[in-house]
Amino acid sequence: MSSNESNQRRVDALVLGLSGLLLLALAGMLFGVPELLTLTLPLMMTVLMLMGALDRSNRWNRRVLGLVLAFNAVSFALWLVVTLTVSSQAVAFGGLSVAAGVFVYLAWPYYTVVSGPLYAFVLDHIDPVAPARGRAAADVPPDPGRATTTDEEAARG
């Protein structure tokens, strides 16, 4: 098996993983089991982020992989607390229920502040035209075979 084939199988596995999680989430939505959503949604985020962190050859850089997994481990821990307390209405965390407090005071700012810089780091490692290197904009030449009809072309007849 070539490494290209092996790398493609990594995407196959991620797609299958996402599908399995979606199936569980769908069951939760159809049968009214919120825990099936609160446990699968952060894992779906992990799978999608891992997919987006693949480089052109569908490989992960070790540092990228480590950071993405660390980010998502924190995310999953927050959702785990929510899962354990989702039904409670007791006001116990900053004037909110525990689950609502975890979302409003922790998860919301965490996702807002940390996910953007994480992407900036990942981008530097996954794309050969690294932004920090100041390479020119034209990453890929246009496909000469692609015919388009613009107004100028139309005017020229």
Add this chain to the structure above:
Amino acid sequence: MSAQTITLIVTIVYLLVMVVVGVWANRHMHSAKEFLVAGQSLGFFVMAVASFSSIQSGWGMVGSTGTTFGWGVQSLVAGPLFAPIGFALAWFLLGTRLRRAAQRHQLYSIPDIIRVRYKSKSAHISMSVAMLLGAIGYMTAQIVATGVITSLLLGVPFTTGAWIGSLIVAAYTIAGGMLAAVWTDLIQGVVMIAVSVGVFVLALGSGGGWGSLLDTLAAADPGLLSVAGTQPATWVGASALMIVLGMVAQPQLIHKFLMLRSTRDLRWGALVAGVGYFTTTLFILGVGVAMRAAVIDGRVAEPANLDAAATDFLSALTHPVVAGLALTCLLAAIMSSASSFITIGASAIMRDLTGGLGIRVRRELLWGRVCSMLIVLAALGVGLYLDQIIYLLGAIGWAAFGGAIFGPVIIGIYWRRATGTATTAAIVSGLVFNVAATFLTARGYITPPGFFFTGGVTVALSILVFVFASYVTRSADDVRRFAQLYPDAAALPADGPAEVRPVRAEGAEV
């Protein structure tokens, strides 16, 4: 000068600025490329701010403020709180791959992506139809919100307000296309951020501070402060799923990636867009919670419906000048989304649908403008006819796009096994399920359990149909087309040459 006069002047100046941007953009408009993807000329800041402001629509600023008032903080958990991670996922998944494909194949729209990726006529046509229906549906929510806000700002009836607001956004979009849309999005985004912060502070002050507001709500109904309150926790979770996965698949966001000037401009976009959206969510949180506390305290009368919560709060509890500025901010949120959908809908008719049907359109720019007007008139007709709250209208459009686009585009640009047949199946099943469930429920033919949320089920179901159908209908042709999407990757020998490996990779690869 009276406060009402100042409000009117602020509003008119704002609307004039939008029209001036449209006229300016019109002078740079020479081809469909400029009209549809702003000449692929956007830098990171314009692109990022335009991304968040086109996502933060009347649905969010007016609709979600209303549901936060009605349901409490669970309304935020059901959607706005997860928008920042949605933006990050969009940059992760679309950033480099979509940009590479867009430059290589001159992609101007989502159906363009489908055409190049799958070369399937049915997939191309069904995606074009989905874009058209989704754009009109989403525009309808904006039209209703425009009517509410413009009528208050100008003191005219709702219908007149809807016409005035719609025609102004139509005027600058038709004149300047996507170039006008993104530059007005930038101005509107900055206005939204500034006003949201100011109104958030005022809203907290109106009820004695954050802690005091929460105490008032807790005394009246602790459910307003929990995830499982007015709506069941499953309903809230399903809505969050729809927002997170659906965000990546919103065409007004995907289009921004097609307009980007350079890969280098991707770097900080996710952060800027996420922080921008976070800031404007403060408006929703502050006004929603403060209005609920004010109603509990008896300082303000119960609004006629949830959509009136934001405007009633501003009218009753803020200075008229502040209210005027805030209403202008809401108008900005609505118009920034509407302008994108006008162009996307126009592209779906004039370029994508005709292309799929084999009709050659010559004067694309002219027809783009004609189709833009048709989209506005269609949305006006539907918006003035329907009687739904803004939140539900917006959710229908969001789920329709999420279901139709996530599998074929997001998974499709990574997964070699994705097929054109699966694309058609996912789009059709998502649209049919979404429309049928909404219609049958609204008409009372079916009564789903209270925890059932159509939007979340639509998105999950469509993606699963896409993956399953791709396995069932897999073909060597689709695998080959996937390779052609990234010609550089297709040219790789089995192990890939060293020069295409990440040049800054300091860690080993896995």
